[in-house]
Amino acid sequence: MHNREHPGGLYHRLVRQLLRPQPQGSPEGSEVCTTHNRGQTTCPPGHLHHPMLQEGHKDHQGHQPPEPLPVHPAIIQKARGRGSLRKNLVSFKPACRSLNRVRVLLMGPAGSGKSSFINSVRSVMFGRVLLLPFIGTATKGFIKKLKSYDIRSERGGKPTALTLCDVLALGDGERTGLTLTDALAVIKGYAPEGHDFQGEAPIKAETPGYRPVPSINDQIHCAVFVLNACQIMYTSDDLTETLRTLQAEIADLDIPQVVLLTHVDQVCHAVQEDVKFVYSSRILQEKMQKAAEVVGLPVSYVLPVKNYSSELSVSYNTDILLLSAVHHILQAVDDTYEENHPPTPADASAEPPSAEFHNKPSNLLIFD
Ligand SMILES: Nc1nc2c(ncn2[C@@H]2O[C@H](COP(=O)(O)OP(=O)(O)O)[C@@H](O)[C@H]2O)c(=O)[nH]1
Numbered sequence: 001m002h003n004r005e006h007p008g009g010l011y012h013r014l015v016r017q018l019l020r021p022q023p024q025g026s027p028e029g030s031e032v033c034t035t036h037n038r039g040q041t042t043c044p045p046g047h048l049h050h051p052m053l054q055e056g057h058k059d060h061q062g063h064q065p066p067e068p069l070p071v072h073p074a075i076i077q078k079a080r081g082r083g084s085l086r087k088n089l090v091s092f093k094p095a096c097r098s099l100n101r102v103r104v105l106l107m108g109p110a111g112s113g114k115s116s117f118i119n120s121v122r123s124v125m126f127g128r129v130l131l132l133p134f135i136g137t138a139t140k141g142f143i144k145k146l147k148s149y150d151i152r153s154e155r156g157g158k159p160t161a162l163t164l165c166d167v168l169a170l171g172d173g174e175r176t177g178l179t180l181t182d183a184l185a186v187i188k189g190y191a192p193e194g195h196d197f198q199g200e201a202p203i204k205a206e207t208p209g210y211r212p213v214p215s216i217n218d219q220i221h222c223a224v225f226v227l228n229a230c231q232i233m234y235t236s237d238d239l240t241e242t243l244r245t246l247q248a249e250i251a252d253l254d255i256p257q258v259v260l261l262t263h264v265d266q267v268c269h270a271v272q273e274d275v276k277f278v279y280s281s282r283i284l285q286e287k288m289q290k291a292a293e294v295v296g297l298p299v300s301y302v303l304p305v306k307n308y309s310s311e312l313s314v315s316y317n318t319d320i321l322l323l324s325a326v327h328h329i330l331q332a333v334d335d336t337y338e339e340n341h342p343p344t345p346a347d348a349s350a351e352p353p354s355a356e357f358h359n360k361p362s363n364l365l366i367f368d
């Protein structure tokens with residue numbers, strides 16, 4: 001599946017193609033960018049220009065951006081604002097009709113932002129920042145159990161088709177934290193909800209609540225590696241090996257995988273001011289490349305997000321980035337499962353997947 005273009009790749013490529021300034025005297029293969037670092041910087045080839053560099057928008061220092069490019073009206077139609085992304089999550093139904101819901105497993109070191117991401121996605125849906133007890137800066141992961149969180153459309157509302165699963169944090173190597181055996185047992189659906197991870201007692205047939213024959217709906221449908229952008233450059237060899245081994249094992253199971261790069265507000269001033277600069281920050285581009293390298297996935301599989309951590313209310317652009325990450329995850333699941341699990345005759349009578357979600361390719365994000 002890794003040879004096919006990931007929706008994230010399509011997004012990156014379209015943004016780059018559409019917003020690349022015409023070569024007016026700039027050296028071939030490099031572009032002038034004003035949205036990151038201070039002053040004018042020549043960006044390396046492949047640097048992404050953000051949609052917000054279009055007409056009428058100034059960068060974070062108040063500079064006028066490069067000459068605006070004509071944007072095709074069809075692209076504007078396909079652009080996604082918060083309302084549209086949110087609506088798509090609410091109405092989402094998996095394309096593979098055997099799937100009742102999409103179970104997404106968040107894996108990463110302690111403090112990388114797994115629990116915060118769950119909290120942030122719920123906050124986006126509820127329209128206010130939730131204060132939940134399972135988030136913190138403790139060096140040891142708080143979560144020791146397998147815990148699944150349904151994402152509801154609003155407080156007390158219907159659950160969407162998305163479930164986010166939190167587990168024990170990954171440690172350095174197999175000696176601490178979530179082991180490879182346990183991670184795979186969760187992914188394959190053998191581990192029961194609420195399973196208490198014990199390093200010395202791996203999940204096996206004798207484990208209470210063990211599911212010997214898990215259904216497709218007990219399994220994990222997307223594995224998400226959650227990594228902290230502040231620490232990505234200092235990833236230990238042990239953690240790198242753990243991540244790559246997991247990545248290779250999960251790829252063998254034909255389960256889609258992405259990387260969620262959190263704490264993006266803490267590595268770049270411009271992004272801290274406004275996350276709309278996330279795709280035009282060269283610093284962040286380097287972190288995204290490193291995150292891809294650490295896990296062993298293409299950079300288009302890396303989704304930058306800023307979790308709600310210190311704010312008291314939600315903000316439009318942070319919501320956009322979070323919802324867009326969710327959108328890519330759901331698309332990756334649909335792309336994979338549609339291909340690997342073609343509909344059965346029984347599926348034909350089930351409710352059809354949401355046309356809204358599938359008819360719209362994800363192109364540009366509309367930030368505030
Ligand atoms: N600034 C910032 N802080 C974050 C972000 N994500 C998480 N945090 C903070 O990092 C700490 C650890 O987050 P947590 O979600 O508990 O990590 P977990 O161990 O992976 O579940 C908490 O204090 C969060 O508020 C982020 O994107 N930006």
Ligand SMILES: [Mg+2]
Nearest residue numbers: 114115142143
């Ligand atoms: Mg946690």
